[in-house]
Amino acid sequence: MILPLLLVLLSAFSATSKSVQENFMQCLDANSEHPIPISAFCSQINSSFTSVLNSTAQNLRLAIHLRFRSGGHDYEGLSYASEIETPFILIDLIQLRSINVDIDDNSAWVQAGATVGEVYYRISEKSKTHGFPAGLCSSLGIGGHITGGAYGSMMRKYGLGADNVLDARIVDVNGEILDRAAMGEDLFWAIRGGGGASFGVILAWKIKLVAVPETVTVFTVPKTLEQGATKILYRWQQVADKLDDDLFVRVVIQVTKTSQKGKRTVTTAYNALYLGDAERLLQVMDQSFPELGLARKDCIETSWIKSVLYIAGFPSETPPEVLLEGKSLFKNYFKAKSDFVQQPILETALEKLWEMLLEEESPLMIWNPYGGMMANISDSAIPFPHRKGNLFKIQYVTSWYEGSKDATRKHMDWIKGLYDYMSAYVPTSPRGAYVNYRDLDLGMNHNNASYTEASVWGAMYFKGNFRRLVKIKSKVDPGNFFRHEQSIPVVLE
Numbered sequence: 386m387i388l389p390l391l392l393v394l395l396s397a398f399s400a401t402s403k404s405v406q407e408n409f410m411q412c413l414d415a416n417s418e419h420p421i422p423i424s425a426f427c428s429q430i431n432s433s434f435t436s437v438l439n440s441t442a443q444n445l446r447l448a449i450h451l452r453f454r455s456g457g458h459d460y461e462g463l464s465y466a467s468e469i470e471t472p473f474i475l476i477d478l479i480q481l482r483s484i485n486v487d488i489d490d491n492s493a494w495v496q497a498g499a500t501v502g503e504v505y506y507r508i509s510e511k512s513k514t515h516g517f518p519a520g521l522c523s524s525l526g527i528g529g530h531i532t533g534g535a536y537g538s539m540m541r542k543y544g545l546g547a548d549n550v551l552d553a554r555i556v557d558v559n560g561e562i563l564d565r566a567a568m569g570e571d572l573f574w575a576i577r578g579g580g581g582a583s584f585g586v587i588l589a590w591k592i593k594l595v596a597v598p599e600t601v602t603v604f605t606v607p608k609t610l611e612q613g614a615t616k617i618l619y620r621w622q623q624v625a626d627k628l629d630d631d632l633f634v635r636v637v638i639q640v641t642k643t644s645q646k647g648k649r650t651v652t653t654a655y656n657a658l659y660l661g662d663a664e665r666l667l668q669v670m671d672q673s674f675p676e677l678g679l680a681r682k683d684c685i686e687t688s689w690i691k692s693v694l695y696i697a698g699f700p701s702e703t704p705p706e707v708l709l710e711g712k713s714l715f716k717n718y719f720k721a722k723s724d725f726v727q728q729p730i731l732e733t734a735l736e737k738l739w740e741m742l743l744e745e746e747s748p749l750m751i752w753n754p755y756g757g758m759m760a761n762i763s764d765s766a767i768p769f770p771h772r773k774g775n776l777f778k779i780q781y782v783t784s785w786y787e788g789s790k791d792a793t794r795k796h797m798d799w800i801k802g803l804y805d806y807m808s809a810y811v812p813t814s815p816r817g818a819y820v821n822y823r824d825l826d827l828g829m830n831h832n833n834a835s836y837t838e839a840s841v842w843g844a845m846y847f848k849g850n851f852r853r854l855v856k857i858k859s860k861v862d863p864g865n866f867f868r869h870e871q872s873i874p875v876v877l878e
Contacts, residue, residue, distance in 0.1 A: 455497040455528030461823040497528025502708030509690035516597040519546035524713040532581035533821030534769040538658040541757030547577040552591035578769035583873040597689040602659040614653045622729035626756025631660040638750040719784040725817035749782040770848040820846040839874040
């Protein structure tokens with residue numbers, strides 16, 4: 386048996402910390418079917434506490450308080466920080482990393498603490514023609530990642546990671562470990578895209594493997610403003626959701642330096658995966674998106690597992706074994722937001738957008754195309770509702786390295802201004818948001834949140850599925866034991 390690591394925030398009063406820790410450990414051990422070694426605990430009085438706490442905390446802006454975590458996109462630090470209540474016990478599932486791949490069954494059982502990269506690697510060990518359509522960031526913990534949907538470079542072909550889950554194991558509010566049959570279809574529906582830490586603790590997922598060709602093709606083609614980036618991006622908006630389902634072309638937008646000293650520009654980088662060879666890809670691009678000017682020299686034929694490294698941003702000669710390290714490529718202060726776009730943004734609006742990006746130090750936007758399978762799956766199939774009608778999703782990010790209050794306020798104000806500007810170009814009834822990019826600016830629970838209070842942000846993440854999530858939450862966790870700033874609320878009778 387592999388035990389999770391328990392990080393214990395005991396109290397602000399260190400004098401009582403040791404006795405509280407001892408009582409907690411004795412209680413847990415007495416009520417466990419298996420012996421629990423002392424090494425499974427790490428409290429504030431341990432010298433390694435801070436390093437263990439920060440080991441998978443990406444956003445330095447929030448490395449303060451504690452929660453339990455399995456490593457999804459925790460943009461607001463809700464698995465290790467809180468603005469509403471303390472103290473906390475942080476149950477870190479990082480040691481639950483078992484991955485059992487069954488190629489004959491086209492499935493795999495993966496424990497919650499395993500990273501997306503580890504899952505991809507273990508699948509590729511068994512087969513060069515199987516994969517899984519989850520995230521592009523290889524350091525994500527699979528447990529939390531799937532609870533929010535889990536999109537990646539094969540989403541237009543196979544949908545989200547959460548669309549490809551066959552079973553799960555979850556610890557419910559009564560301490561019972563339930564699989565799909567035991568939890569029932571309502572709860573199984575809710576945990577696949579309904580957001581993490583509202584219904585229980587995910588221990589493992591059974592995922593459905595998907596077919597990938599032995600040879601795939603990747604490319605990155607950058608276009609600056611001086612190279613006609615605005616017109617090309619306007620055209621991309623018109624075709625991205627209509628491209629061949631085997632083709633995923635996202636746009637990574639950043640501010641970069643030019644050859645002229647002190648001058649900056651906006652670069653739009655078209656970063657793509659095609660499930661096929663370069664010859665066929667060039668035919669598809671020539672027919673559908675010739676404006677990009679893709680050439681054979683831009684195309685890299687590779688294996689699916691190496692394409693994972695490429696999309697994740699690893700250097701070209703990096704071996705796949707790096708995926709077993711589970712390390713994030715960045716750790717800094719940042720703030721992120723998201724939008725879903727249903728109509729192309731005009732060139733004049735893009736030009737104003739470039740002006741705003743050039744005002745910020747390290748802005749980043751990622752535009753991810755929809756269409757394909759994403760348009761064919763019902764918006765109520767799982768809680769994730771952003772399906773047919775969306776052209777692409779935008780992720781906005783600003784990052785910085787100085788943790789002062791003035792620096793934080795400056796960058797937070799900038800991204801809020803950008804988000805306000807973009808409100809004219811996205812649906813607003815409600816405005817959409819991706820739950821794996823948590824954003825507390827959208828609203829927050831305070832103690833026992835009301836349905837009305839929570840529905841403000843709930844409708845943005847889940848649209849009409851929010852009401853069903855609340856009903857399920859009220860049934861399986863009526864005491865609201867599993868809660869955080871944006872957990873699904875309970876409707877009190």
